[in-house]
Amino acid sequence: MGLVVQKYGGSSVADAEGIKRVAKRIVDAKKNGNQVVVVVSAMGDTTDELIDLAGQVSPIPAGREFDMLLTAGERISMALLAMAIKNLGHEAQSFTGSQAGVITDSVHNKARIIDVTPGRIRTALDEGNIAIVAGFQGVSQDKKDITTLGRGGSDTTAVALAAALDAEVCEIYTDVDGVFTADPRVVKKARKIDWISFEDMLELAASGSKVLLHRCVEYARRYNIPIHVRSSFSGLRGTWVSNEPQGDQKVEHAIISGVAHDVSEAKITVVGVPDKPGEAAAIFRTIANAEINIDMVVQNVSAASTGLTDISFTLPKAEGRKAIDALERNRGTIGFESLRYDDQIAKISLVGAGMKTNPGVTAGFFEALSDAGVNIELISTSEIRISVVTRADDVIEAVRAVHTAFGLDSDSDEAVVYGGTGR
Amino acid sequence: MGLVVQKYGGSSVADAEGIKRVAKRIVDAKKNGNQVVVVVSAMGDTTDELIDLAGQVSPIPAGREFDMLLTAGERISMALLAMAIKNLGHEAQSFTGSQAGVITDSVHNKARIIDVTPGRIRTALDEGNIAIVAGFQGVSQDKKDITTLGRGGSDTTAVALAAALDAEVCEIYTDVDGVFTADPRVVKKARKIDWISFEDMLELAASGSKVLLHRCVEYARRYNIPIHVRSSFSGLRGTWVSNEPQGDQKVEHAIISGVAHDVSEAKITVVGVPDKPGEAAAIFRTIANAEINIDMVVQNVSAASTGLTDISFTLPKAEGRKAIDALERNRGTIGFESLRYDDQIAKISLVGAGMKTNPGVTAGFFEALSDAGVNIELISTSEIRISVVTRADDVIEAVRAVHTAFGLDSDSDEAVVYGGTGR
Missing domain, CATH: 3.30.2130.10 (VC0802-like)
Incomplete structure (x- = not known):
């Protein structure tokens, strides 16, 4: 039985319908015989709305409190997702970054993960549960304060958990079909890439490609965790990012x-x-x-x-x-x-x-x-x-x-x- | 120097303006030479909106996940309140129920407090901070899961913290001026009660008075914590609930x-x-x-x-x-x-x-x-x-x-x- 980590971005869980659609996809992965860990972002514009609220009460929000505020978004989406999965007749448990063992340094608003101790996740999986984890957040090693990982942090959470749990693959679900040869909004004839090396993906990310952030790819390369970037809407095969192409992953270019x-x-x-x-x-x-x-x-x-x-x-x-x-x-x-x-x-x-x-x-x-x-x-x-x-x-x-x-x-x-x- | 616990309900922190108004009131209490611990509810209708969302993804939300969902509301309000206080030039730190040491049993959605270990609150106070605590929530003793205390839970959080910290008074700020001789919406000539005994307040709460809930008064009586129910809008003296009237607390009736x-x-x-x-x-x-x-x-x-x-x-x-x-x-x-x-x-x-x-x-x-x-x-x-x-x-x-x-x-x-x- 394989272990799969899936990550769903805010646009995939923007409303109740989106959450129910994602829940079905997760249950499918479970039915295929996998242990499933899901990392989820805040719903749609929740984070922007919270940032706006913070701006209304204080022009320069403090780091510690700002992180406490923002992490509320993932608590909402992960709890709702767990409920939606249970409603489909499967067992699910949600975990905050802290509960999932995502240990970071103390740099609020852009903390770095320094360790992952997923004991509670492992237990939940062993008991047959699907584990839902709040992306983007952790707990500081020294002060036990809530931290956030900065932009693209949920992708990093997913890859870090995949590494700590020795997952077969980290699936990053988003609202595009994968990584393209150019931004499809600019180049209509851009092609979806079937497979790309960590090195090339790192360079693309450093050069402005927004699908995966540099930090996440770097983490995946260091621990050799294959990433599969794909759409939560279409269900099509997306882009594999790894050291070497596997099986029928085409290397056209x-x-x-x-x-x-x-x-x-x-x-x-x-x-x-x-x-x-x-x-x-x-x-x-x-x-x-x-x-x-x-x-x-x-x-x-x-x-x-x-x-x-x-x-x-x-x-x-x-x-x-x-x-x-x-x-x-x-x-x-x-x-x-x-x-x-x-x-x-x-x-x-x-x-x-x-x-x-x-x-x-x-x-x-x-x-x-x-x-x-x-x-x-x-x-x-x-x-x-x-x-x-x-x-x-x-x-x-x-x-x-x-x-x-x-x-x-x-x-x-x-x-x-x-x-x-x-x- | 006295220690005061203040509790603000959702209507007092319904929007950014409300949060800023409450922040000023808290800072005033601090300036008067008190150590101040604040318990805050979720903003306005946040909890109802979250309950509605839960209903959209699952007809029977699961206890554990439902609690995880609802507690997001207090994280938002407490973080914003801490920011607003810092913006007034005072130090504030926010704490979840778990961080504040609110230990409960495992009955999700209506957990009972079984212990309060406010070590982090005490430290924050000793360092000169105002401590902001999420109402309505705790952490279960056995499983370390997030729990909620049910209706009126924030009042109980406030009284329990006041007892654990040996506070002089627990101030319950709400949108009415105090406890009245009858519901003022029904009886226009209802009088605000200046002082009332724990026993009479318990009977009123059991008989339909909504200002304080029975459980909160019972807790206060057990630990002999005077409660002062007052308006966060008017700033007037409200109703004292205690064993015996003190000083100039009038006992008219x-x-x-x-x-x-x-x-x-x-x-x-x-x-x-x-x-x-x-x-x-x-x-x-x-x-x-x-x-x-x-x-x-x-x-x-x-x-x-x-x-x-x-x-x-x-x-x-x-x-x-x-x-x-x-x-x-x-x-x-x-x-x-x-x-x-x-x-x-x-x-x-x-x-x-x-x-x-x-x-x-x-x-x-x-x-x-x-x-x-x-x-x-x-x-x-x-x-x-x-x-x-x-x-x-x-x-x-x-x-x-x-x-x-x-x-x-x-x-x-x-x-x-x-x-x-x-x-």
Whole structure:
């Protein structure tokens, strides 16, 4: 008998009908002879509504209390789901993150899982129950306070439980049919990927693909837990993410896995930096001290006549104001002429392990963009990814051109189920 | 420095404005030099909405999961309240029932508190925090499952914490100004009671007064915790409930505390019961086995010619169907001719320790009803209470007549704040 962990996002359990539909799917997995552990997010917009309420009583909600507030959402959905399953004649028990043994550090609102001790889950399974676990939440090791795992936290809960319980697979149910070669809202001919490696999925997630978050894939890779991303609506086979394809998992696209894009970043250019050792370090130490994560970095060739150079980097738009402030405060120490801020940029990335041994990929990528009349502002490459920054206005055209150029377009205009994604 | 436990019902924290208003009141108590523990109910209609959701996914929600669901409501209100207090510049920490050490038995949906171990609350107070505790919930001693305390459970949480922390007073904030000599919606001239004994309050609660529930008063009496029932809107002094009046607590109504009425009961008459030993026992054993609590019981004088008698009793309307079914199933064993069910009755009760030594009270009560043209169907008395059952249609006239006859009417038509009550 296999052990399966299933995770359902907020859009899959948005109302009573959704909960009953999901309950049927869970019972089917149980009837197929599996032990079933289910991780569930808060219903639909519950979390946003709670965040809104918090904003009404306090402009800067405190971390500990904010986590206590938000975790109410999963308590509601998991209890209702357990009831719906019992109503179908099967035994189910719901568990908070704390009851499920999800132990985290004490960083409220974005805690990291440091251990999973699923003793109560194991007991519930051994007694023939389906175990329903609140996603997105845990309990801090030192203070025993309720914590939340931040965006995409329920996926991480599911993978972490799958690892701790040595599950055969972690099924991530969402409102799309799987991982696509590009965002199907942008590229109508995007193809669903049948199988993708952890490495390629990590690069896609880092490049703007929203279906799985980076942290969740990283966790799955570390513990070698196959992930199956699929739709809770269609019931079709989705995308398998694992080390190696298994059985009849098709590997059609040996060279390129997909095209990702990201319009959530901004670009800061530090103009007129003295071209001497230690300058770049001073800039990025300043940014790091402000706890801002940066993405791409490019230093222009120095103009010999002035001895000055420009350094550009990209970062989340939400961090833009903080970064500019930090740099201005340290202007004297760093030494630069001016700062330029640009939030009208897009990043387009081509991802695929095959490009390591295919030298023509980079050239083909740039040619496709050039043919589409898209200007490139920054370039960054890894062994299995090429990313460029373009004007935000060019993003749709750029993604479509690259998708077609690398033969990723589907033959048919197949219907694609797509909405937002749960957390 | 004194320790005060305050409890706020759902109507007091129905929205963000309510939460901010309550936060100010709590901070005022802290500024007055008290250590403050606050017990809070779920916001407004949250609990009813959750119950409705449960009904949509399952016709018979399971106890354990139902409790998990309902307790989400208090997590939301307590976290928001803690945030609102912090926003006023004071330290606050919220605690679930489990974190607050509210240990219960395992009877889901109506658990009883068996111990309170408020170690974390004590620590929070010693560190200068205001402690916010989720009302209505606890954790079961044996299984460590989340439990709820049933209707009025938040009041019981507050009194139990006050006892465990040896508080000076347990303040129950609600949307009325205190306990009145009669329901102010029925009797416009009802007077707010300044002080009332535990015993009289217990009788009023048992007779239909909704301001404080019987279980909460019983707990307070056992541990001798004074209760102060007051409005979270007006801030006026309310009603003190305690063993003895203290300081300037006025004791105006030495004989009679008030008139209560209750239209939530029904009457069952078992017709044609053989008048021999063991018959009544057989009837009430049947009812007890069905876990139904009954209230008043009356056996008519046997008609000598037939050797048969009738036995009538009252019980909550909600239990009527179950009681009839249980009696019908045991008809052969018990032996009776027929059953009569009547849910158009009202119970009117006069409560006051003074009546023990005032023999005229009973007569005065019946005269007042008679003068108002109200017919009496059943009578039941204790040392400090007389109750009668009348037609439901007569209840308003009966309550007003008795209130006036015993001199309880207020001199002025004072404005009275009244709405529903939280749980």
